[in-house]
Amino acid sequence: MVAIGEVDALFDTQEAVASSPRPWTHGLRRIAWWRGIVLLCTGAFFLIPLYAALRFSLEGVDGGFTLSAYTAIPSQAGFTAALSLSLRLAVVTTFITLFLMVPTTVYVHLRLPGLRRLFDSITIVPIVIPPIVLIIGVLQVAPTSLKSTPYLLAFEYTVLAMPFVYRSLDAGLRAIELQTLVEASRSLGGKWVPTLWRVIVPNLRTAMLSATVLTVALVLGEFTMASLALFQTIPVWIYQFAQDDGHVSTAVSLLALVVTWAVLMVISSFDLRRIRRMAQERKEA
C-alpha cells in the first residue's frame, strides 16, 4: 500500500527528472564522442598504409602522377595464371568445405549435441597450429600425384577454413529449429538427402554465405602454404614480382584487395537483398 504522500513524492521525483537537463543524454554524448575518436584512430590505422600504397603505385619515375603501374598489370608474366589459380582454389575449397562441413555440423547438432564443446575445441586446432607446420607435414605424407597438383592446396585450405566455417554453420543451425524441421520432413516421408537438400540447406543460406565469404577471403590471401608448396597463387606472385617492379606489385596488391572486397560484397548482397525483402514483408504483415 502506497500512502498518498508517497505517491505525491513519486510524481515530484518524476517531474524533477523530466525538468532536469537530462544528465543521461550527456553520458550518451560522451560515449558517442569517444566512439568517434576510436573510429577515427582505427580508420587511420587501416587507411594510412592503403593511402601510402596507392600514392606509391601512382607515382611515376619523375615523381609525377601516372597510371602506368595499373595499365601494365595484365601484361605481366604469370599474373593471369596466378589469378586464375587463386580463383579456382577459392571455388574448389569452398565446395569441399561446405560439402564436408554442412552434413557434419548438422549431424553433430542432431545426433551428438553433447559433443558440441569437443567439436568447438577440435575446430580451433587449425588456428593454433601454424600453417607452416601443416604444409610441411602434408608434404611429407601426401602421395606424389597429389603433391604435383595445386589442388593439394584446396585440401589444406579446407582445414584452415574449418574453424570459421564450423562457427558460421553452428550459429546458423542454432538459429533454426533443426530438430523440429528434420522431424517434420521425415514424418512427411523425406529421407535424409532430400531433408538436407530441400529443408536444411535453404534455411542455412545466410550461414553458408558467411562461411563462403570467409573461405574465399582466406584462400585469396593465403601465402605461406602456397609458397612452400611451390604454387604461384596471387599472394605468391605479388611477393615474387615485388622484387622486379615495386610499383606494379603494389598496384596488384591494391587491385587484389579491391577485387576480393568486391567479391565478398557480391556474395553478401545475395543474402542482404533477401533479408531486406523479408524484413519488408514482416513489416507489411
Add this chain to the structure above:
Amino acid sequence: MTTTAGQHARATEQSRGAEHTGASVDLLGLRRRFGATQALDGFTLTLEPGELVALLGPSGCGKTTALRVLAGFETVDSGSVLVDGVDQSRIPPQKRDMGMVFQSYSLFPNMTALDNVAFGLRMRKVGSQERRTRALEQLELVGLASEAAKYPHQMSGGQQQRVALARALAIEPRVLLLDEPLSALDAKVRVQLREQIRVLQTRLKITTLFVTHDQEEALSMADRVCVMRAGQIEQVDTPSTLYAAPATPFVAEFVGTMNRIPGAIADSGRVSLLDSVVDIRTAVAEAGGGAASFPTGTPVDVLVRPEGLAVTPSPQGRGIVMTTTFLGSITRLGVLLDEDVVVYADISNAAVAIPTGSAVEVTLTERSVMVADRTGSVHSVPKSVPSPVEAQAPEH
C-alpha cells in the same frame, strides 16, 4: 472461384473420408529410460480406428515420449508398437505414414504455404499438377487457400499451425499425431483451432493421438483421455467418466478442480464430513496405489468437486469466504474451514452474492464420494482454478 474450390475440396475429402477408416494402434508394454528418468514404464494403450485419444499429464510424465515412439523418433527399451497389427519397430519414421503437427511452428521457412503442404506429396513422387491440386484442397479444408503463396513468416501463429495441420493431412496419414499443437497460440485462436481439428478428424476418421497438458483441450476434443503419471497410465476413459468417476486421487485432482476435505470413516461403507454422512463411491489407498478398505473411525480425505458443495450465508457458519472468482455463469468461492482447510465451491451468479469475508455454512450436495487415505497436512488448495479470462473465452 473460392466457393467452387471449396465445394470440390469437400467433395474430394468426403469421397476420401468414405473409404478411409483409420488404422488401429497398439502401444504394448513400452518402456523407455533416459538416464535416471523412467519416461515410459510399461505403457500400454490401444487406439481404435478413427478414434481421438488425448494423452494428458503433467510435464515429464512421458506423454510426448509415447507419441515420439509411435512416430518412430524414439526407440524403446522394450515393448512394441503395432499399427493395424503390423510391428513398426523396424520401420523408419519416413515410411510410417503418420502425419505430425508439432508444438513449435514447424513449417519450412523457405517454402510457401502451398509448397509446405505439397512437400509430403513431393516426397511420394506425386506429379506436380496433382500435387498442387491436392495441396490446395488441403489448404481449402483449413480455410487458408487464399494464403497459399505466403511464406510462414508472413502468417500468424494460428495460420501456421493450420497450414501444418493441412500438411500433415495432405499425405492421408494412417495416424495423425498432435504434439501440443495449440500450446503456443493465444486463447481465442486455441479454441477455434481445437474445434477445427476435431471437426476435421471426425470427418476424415483419422486415428489421432493428441498430446496435451491442458485438461480443457483434452476433455473437449478427445473420444478418450489417457491420464499419465511418471510413465504410467493412471486412467483411460471418456472425458465424462474421467471427470465424474476418477479412478485415482491423482486423476481426481489433475482433471478439473478437486477439494480434499478431512472426514472419518463411519460404519457400513459410509463417511462423515461437514456434518453429513454419505456413501463411499470409491476408496483408494494412495500409498498402496489401489482400492482400499478403511476400518471404522479412520481419518480420511474426502474428494469433492466445487459443484458438489453448497454455500449459504450464515453468521454461525463454519467457514469464511476468502476469495471470489467470477467465472461467467458461476462464481467460485474460496472458503476457509476449520483446520486451515480451504475449499472451493461454485455458486450460481443468479443466487445471492456472497462477498469476501462473509461467514458461511458449507454443506455437501453429493450422495456418494471418493475417499483416500490422509496424505499430509495440506488438504486442499486445488491445482487449477480457471481464470475468468479462460472461462469467458468466446466460443467460435
